[in-house]
Structure formats: C-alpha cells, structure tokens
Amino acid sequence: MEFKNNKLILKNKKLAFSVTSDITLTFLLDRDICPTSAKCVLKNDNTELLTIIANDCYLDKEFICYDVSLQELSIGLYFFEFYVYTEVKTFQCNELILIYNNLNIVKAINNGIVYHIFIDRFSRGGCISKRTDAVYFDDWYNTEPEFGEYPGDYIPNNSFFGGTIYGIIEKLDYIKSLGTSCIYLSPVFESYSNHKYDTGDYMKVDEGFGGDKALKKLIDKAKEKDISIILDCAFNHTGDDSVYFNKYGKYSSLGAYQSQESPYYSWYNFREYPDVYDCWWGVKILPKTVRTETFKNFICNNVLPKYFDMGITGIRLDVTDELEDELLGEINSTVKKYNGVIIGEVWEDASNKIAYGNRKKYFLGNELDGVTNYPLREGIINFILTKNNTQLIDTINTLELHYPDHCLYNSLNFLGSHDTNRIITILSGISGEGIKGSELTNLKLTLNERSQAKNLLKFAFLLLLTMKGTPCIYYGDEIGMEGYRDPFNRRPYPWGKEDNDILEWTKTLCKLRNTEKISGAISFIETRLECIAYQINKNFICVVNLSENDEIINLDGYYSDLITEKIYKDNYVIIKSNSCILIERIIKNE
Template identity: 30%
Template sequence: MNRSAVAHIPASQYAFARSEDTFTIRLRAAKGDLDLCTLFYGDRACPDSPVSFASIPMQRRYSDELFDFYEGTIQPCPRRICYFFRLEKGGEYVWYYADEFHEDMPDLVMEDGFVVEGRSEYYQYPYILRSEIVRAPEWFLNAVVYNIFPDSFADGKARLCGMGKELKAPHGTVSKSRLGGTIKGIMENLDYIQELGFTCLYLNPVFQAGEYHKYDIVDYFHVDPCMGTDEDFLELTEAVHNRGMRIIIDGVFNHCSWYFPPFDDVVKYGNTSAYADWFYDLCFPVKRPQEGEAPGYACFAYEPKMPKLNTAHPGVQEYFAEVGRYWIEKFHVDGWRLDVANEVDKDFWRSFRSAVRKANPEAVLIGEVWENAADWLKGDMFDSVMNYDFRKHCRDFFALEKTGADDFLWRMADMQLRYPFQVTAAQLNLLDSHDVARFLGLCGGDYDRWQAAFLYLCMAPGVPSVFYGDEKKVTGIRETEYRQGMPWDENHADSEDFVKTVLRIRRDWIAPADEWRAVYGGHDDRLVVFERYGAHTVRVIIHMGEAPADAERFMNGGQLLLLKGSVSHMLEKNGFAVLLMA
C-alpha cells in the first residue's frame, strides 16, 4: 500500500456538511492502490462508552492521473461526528486516523470500567451548525446566465447603431460610449434571450462612469447617461421579473474613477480631506498625472484613471455596503458579480454580504477570482466565483487541442474535488467573457469545436454563463473584437437552435444536485464519456479525435436526446451524443 499517497483533511472539501443531516467525507489514495476503503463514524458526544460506530463502504468516485478519490455520504448523520478509515489491499488492512496509520484501533484509557480518553484520537467534526452550511440560493443553482456587455448589445429591438457618443454627466464629468448600447435596448430583446432558454441576465457595469466599459465609476448610485436613466433600469428589472427571470449586476469596488467625488476631494484638499484614508499609497499633493506620468497613488493594473480603494477602511466598507443594499432595495436586482474580488479586503466582503443578504436573503454574490477560490467560498463572503479554470481546461481540450480526453476528464474531476459538492454546483462556468478572447476565436472559427465545448458547459456541474453573441458565432481575439457589437443582422438560426436544444435538455433532465462521473477518457481516440446522475442518468459522449471513434459500446440501452456526426454509432470528429440512460 502506498501510504504516502493517502490524504484526508478534516473540515474542508474532504469533510463537509451538505445539510443538517447529510455529511460527505472524502479520502485520497494512490491510483489503483486500494481494494476497499471503509468509513467508520459515530456520535462523538454519545453517552455510550466506548463510542458506538457504524460503517459504510466508500465509493471510488473520482480519479486523476495519480490518485483515486473515495467518497462516502452519511445520511442521516449525527450532528457531532467522529470518524476514521479502514484501508484494505491484498487481504490486509490498516486503520487510518489522526493522519497516521495504525495496526489497531485507538488505545482507550480506562478508569473503573469507563473510557476517559480516546474520542479525541479520531477525526472530528465538532458540530454541524446551520449557520455554517454553505448554500447558494436555489434559484441561482437552476439558472442559465446570459452575460451582456451593455455598450455592445442593443439600442432597440434586434438593433445596435454601432456609433459612440459623449454626454455631459453629473459631477462635471463626461460619459462615453463606443457602440451605443442602452438599457432600453436590453429590455426590447428580452423575448430573444428568453426564447433561447436563458433565465438570468448578468450585466457588466451600468453605473455612471467615464469610459465606454464603465469600470471607472464616478457615481455608484445612478445609471450612466449613455445607457439611459434610473427609470429605464427599474423598468428593465420589472420586465425581467415579470418573465420569471433574474438579473445580476457588476459591482466594481476595488477601484473607482479619478473623478469619483471622494477622490476628487483628496485632489482638492490633500491630506486634510475627510477621504484621505480611503485610497492606497497616496503621495501628497495628489495629482491626476499627464499622459506617460506615473501616478502618485495605487491604482488598478497601473491604470491612473482607476485609483485603488482602501477597502479595509470602515468608511469605505460602510459606503459600499449601502451601495449593495441600495440596488437590491430600489431596483430589485437579484445579486452582484464582484469585480477584482481577490484584491479586496475580506472583511469588506463580509460587511457587503451582510448588508445585501439583509435586503434580500436570496440575493447571490459572485466573485471574480480566477484561481482556486476556497478562501472566499466558506459561506461568509461569496456563493460562487467566475470559474476561469473551467474555461482553461475547455480551451486546452476543445479549442487548442493540447490535451487528451483522459487529461481533460482528470482536470474536470479535480474541479469536482476543489470545493464541497454544493459549492461546486454553484460555480459560474464560462467559455468566454468581456475579459478574454471569444472561445470561437480560440477555436480558429471552427464552429464544430465550439458546439462540443458548449455542450460540455451545459452538461457539467455548475451554472453555465454565455457571453452575448456566442449563439451568433461571434469571434475575436483582441478587446475591440471580442467586445464587438451584437450582429443582429446576421442569420445564425442553426446555432441559435442548437443552443435552444442543449438548454432544453439541461432544463428537462439535469438537476443541480445530480452527481458527475467520468465513464471513459481515451488518450488516443480523444473520446470523452461522462454522466450526470440523480433522478435520471444522462450520458454525454463527445469525440474530438481525427479518426471515427467506436462509440457503440457507450450508446446501447439509452434514449437518444441529441446526436451529431454518427454513422452506425461511429462518431466522427467533433461528433457528440446525449443519451437518457435511466
């Protein structure tokens, strides 16, 4: 037995409560090493002496290139849990607890026939507290998100003028647009979005700002005049809700515009300003630098027009907590996507979450964290993050064709193990966004590869997010290209119908609580087979190899829901099949 490969981490993604009476435990072992892994568990505070243990066999649920991951779920479970493992190989076994291997059960210290020591030798989960169970809003778990960059989308029904403008704005500033998209334009195309199958809008910033992208915010309490009015936005949220849909907006609180009134106050009054502590690394007197000059203050990504806010400051936290509450209460938005979330003070996010959840307990909070976001997903800050690692793995397999099917499934298995199950189910999965190249562009314009990736996006655990225009085959690698105007005049009925079909299959046959498992990943034939299973079992087969792949052995016994590129069950390149197995 390869003992060096065995690992378990208490109170982590390896041991977590799914609900008050359901607890999941995971253990890692070398790939193919164990014959059997058994979980023993008991009530760590039970009156029996010694503790009475029950046992369940753990299932090998996931594998990657090096390891197998075993999982067992206890339901119903004690509120106070102690547990340990028995690992078996070749007819021999060892006990594993306290991060050590033992030939025997823990030694018990007895006194007058009673055990006085021993319970602390086991792994522990002290108490399943209701307040510590991580749970995203149920509506969000079932959502399919359509991400709109407002300037680039529409200014009327199936229309975008494509012309920029400049308007005088409050606070003595100028507001710019590049392509002319408006709030009313979004509202006039809700039929189109809903008919595709989307249930939630995510809008990039709509607040008063200077540049067309609106990430340099001047006024956090009003809509940018190039996009419309506050009344337009309220009308939009009401129209969205009347359709049974939801709307999420983009919060930019790491930085602001250099014309944001508190920063303007610092420019005017220097270190005597009441806001002098609201910003990072100020050098007095504070000046707005000329072209080519280095700023005398910290800013976002070295962009002088976006000074960085000191989000650890109580005044800053109170101000933006009020912003978060205001848009929930006045405009009834259903949540926030939070920009550059990993550069913001964590207590800021706790304060923000508290304010938003008091205004609406079902509001969702999604952080922009590109890396492993476990620190932000413990129930006190965010419900979800933008899952850029998901995109990276899809990019390498579907678009760039750098990885094999086996490696792709290993990476996706690791995605399932990164967080507790219910946190994984809430991740905002994406193929592209306003910050990265269009996925179709990465595919070199190969729509077949995009289709295969979109199918995986919608069949995988998590909440799928689609950037506007992907369904119309928008491509582009550079910023002005991937933020191009919505091509309303182009007919892409084939792609739109495909999106509708896949989203309908997801809606009808897959639930957020459905588990994921890899069935087959071929390194040479680049054939991917995986399942989502719960009330139903849906099997997805995707082939990315050059030579036709024999998929018949995976297609027998299922009801065909979707098929592309099959000849007598031989899947050609970029072919796929979706089957209802049970």
C-alpha cells in the same frame, strides 16, 4: 481520485464539509502491498495540528482500506498528509479539507442559464441624451471599437455605440429564448468610460444607459419572464473622474484629489499628494480605494441596499482577490439580508487561493456563493485544442473535490467574457498575440477556419452545458461572434446577421439543460485521450470524440439521442470521428 502513486488512492469524492458534518477519510491501498504502519497528519497553513495513527485496516475485494475520522474541526482550511509505510517504501497522499459554515447557503442562480451583457454593445433602445465629452458611432455594424495598437496602450474609452438598458428590455424575448433565468450586466453605475469599471457615482445608474428608471423597468419586466438581474460591482477602485476623487472638478463634490479636507480623502492612498497615488495595476484613471469604515459603511449601508431594494438578485465582485476578507464579510452580511447571491471574479481554484500573500476564505461561508469558473473554461479549451482529455478530467474532479456543492452550483461556467478573446476565435487556433490592433481590426476567420471552429464550438457548448454549475453565455458567443483581445471581443451584437446554425444548436442544448436536467454527478467512462465520455446522474451519457477514429461506448440498456431522437437498442453506441453525442437511458437492462 488518485494522488502521487496510484497504489494509494483517496476514495472520497468530496473534501468540502459543513461544520456540522462527521468526516471520514477513506484510503485504498493495493492488496499486493504489505504495510507495516500508517498515519494521518493534519495541518493548517502555519501549524501541524494533530497526528492520527491509522494502523487499523480492513480488506475489500481489491484493496486494503483505511478509515480516518476527523472530529470537531472548526470552520477553516486544512491540509492532510496520509502515509503508508512498508519495509522498503513509503506511499503518500496529500490534499486539503475545507470546513464551511452552512447557515447562509443560497442557490439563487441554480436554475437556467445566465446571460452576460456588455451594455453599450448589445442593443440600442429608448431616447437617451448624448454627452458632450464622448464620441458616438452611428454605424452599429461596420464601425470598430476604439483600440490601442498593443495591450496596455492608453485609449480614452469614451466612445459609445449606444447600447442601453432599454435596448435590453426590447430583447427580453430573445434572451428568454436561450433559456435564460438571470441576466448578468456589465457595470451600470455612472462613469466616464463605455465599460463603466471606472465608477463615477455608485448611487446613480448611468444616464447614457437610461438611468435608474431604466434599470428598475428592466428588473420588473425581466421578473415577468422569471429572469433575475445580477450587477457587476467594482469596489476595489473608482474612477479618477468621480464624486469621490474628482480629479477634473466635474462634480460639485469636494473630491479627494482636490483637498485633504475632502470627506473622501481617506478612501485613497496618496504617496505624494495629489498626483502620486495607488491605482489599479498602474492605471492612473482607476485610483484604488482604501477600505476605511466610512467606505465600507457607504458600500454596505447605501450602495448595495439601494439596488437590492430595486429588486436585483445578486452581484458579481470585480477583482475579488484584491478585496479584504473583512470587506467581503460585511458585503456578505448585507447581501444575505436580501437572500442575494455573491459571485466573485476569481481566475483560479477558489477553495485554497493565495492572493497578495494571504490565504483567501472565499468558501468558508461568510464571503462568496460562487465564482467565475475559469479553471473549467481552460480545461474545455485545452481539451479541444490539444485533443487530450487529461487536464479537463483533472479539473472537473478537483472542482468537485474542493468546492462545497452550493459554491460549485452557483459558480458561472462560461466559455468567454469581456476579458477574453471570443471563444470561436480561440478555437480556430489563431491567438492574435503580438499582432497590432490596426491589423486585428481587419483579421477575420476564413470560411474554412470558421467552419472548423464552429464545429469545435458546438462541442464546447455541449461540454459546458452538461457540467455541474451555472452556465453563463457571454452575449454573442451563442452566434459565434469573432474577436481577439479587448476591445475586439466587445463588438456590437449583429442583430439580423446571426449565425443561425450555431444559435439553434445553443438553444437546443439550453432547452435540454433546463427541461431534462442534463447536468449533475459525473462518472467518467474510460476512452482514448482524444475523447471524453461521462455518465450524468446515471441516466445520461455525453461523449465528445476528437479522435480520427470512431469510439465505442458500451450501453446498459436502450438509449435515446436527445438531439436527433435516434433510439439505440444495441449494447453499444459508435461515436464517429470528430463528433459528439448526448443520449438518455430509457430502458435499463435487467
């Protein structure tokens, strides 16, 4: 990877090391440079730790080479600056080094596809009693979700389409047909809303979804198909309508809002009791929790053990940036007793993230196993919309450089989620930003817009499913469901009305991902900016050509097209304009 000045290059492709590793950094300087001296400075966030004089160098065919050995670094995040001095100029290379504990590494989701389900909108099933304080829509196909005119407008979120955990059980064959090895469920805990991020009772699965009995049955039935379950957990806040806060007195408990003598009073920060309190981003129905010893003990000794004992594989932590290292460490200690996996919701590079003024320690070995890979998502979308591969290539290289392998493999690579516009809508180039909800509800892609966006979505899925990491498909993306911002990105799955063209494409790629192992170490092949091409594990080549011109890629043997089964016997392959290819080497040239 090149930094600042392409005459000085860092040769290392990985800067995340286990604490037991021997570390050598290798720097390459153009041979036409005449260096006088060199040094490496190692720092952490607060202090310059050491300076290594690196005047010893050696030559290879193209470069002057410097090796810098770093010994006995303890677990933590470091930063280095490497300088090469000449009589007239200084060359500099800066990067980070991450040293992690390798004692509790898990690869629980490193096989197959993760399928992300927003429960209320996926599938009905079972006989579920209806609440008297909620609205239920009978028409699954033609009713729009409750919406506000603009983002942030208040809506009760107490309207339901009736999707349940029993409905998921009935669709397990479909879910498995996508190559799924893990289902990631939106929150299941008892809550007032349809999205369930406003937890009412952590110790109960919402009866509207089928309750504890339904979750246990799903876990057992999914296991029969080699599918595991991950639960979405919001511990940063609860609902105001909860056992713990009990603002409306619906629960029999003595809630923090009701009395300062409540056993839960210390879980919240009241500024003016009882009506002024800290809440998540100013949303009054989501009072923030204070991570007292009683709160942490409750989560780690009661909540998590209950669901892991039921048989879940792991958890996804909502708004992880707002959770303290101490809480994350205690959650990790609990989850590792079950050899479980912890995925954090992080929107940036998680290796060196600063959140709320604190450097996070996500990947040092005692907190997260992986994260939601938003940087990769943004890179794929950027490449397809701008027809420029720079950001995507930089993102892939940076993630490879910064993330420990197990964290990269366990990170969820996705194109859409419950927090983003639907991917096919994004790829249409129509953002919906600034448009009223009452207009968005009727705003659908034209046939021509959808056709073009669908072709781009196929490219996006090809890129996604050939990347190192764990592919995660948000329900309905595999059939090209449309939708703008929340809640239009959470419409019911249109059973019987699927777009089978994109569905079959997705299934084909998912099958190849699981059977041919079309992901792994990537080496980029030089192309024009409008095209991206890379070799995978030295045996596969993936190319997406968004250019108006054909792209020619040289081959080193006979290759087979994994989608069309065409055999390429020439020393090159032509990728037509606005097309893609995935080929496997079957015979190597001698």
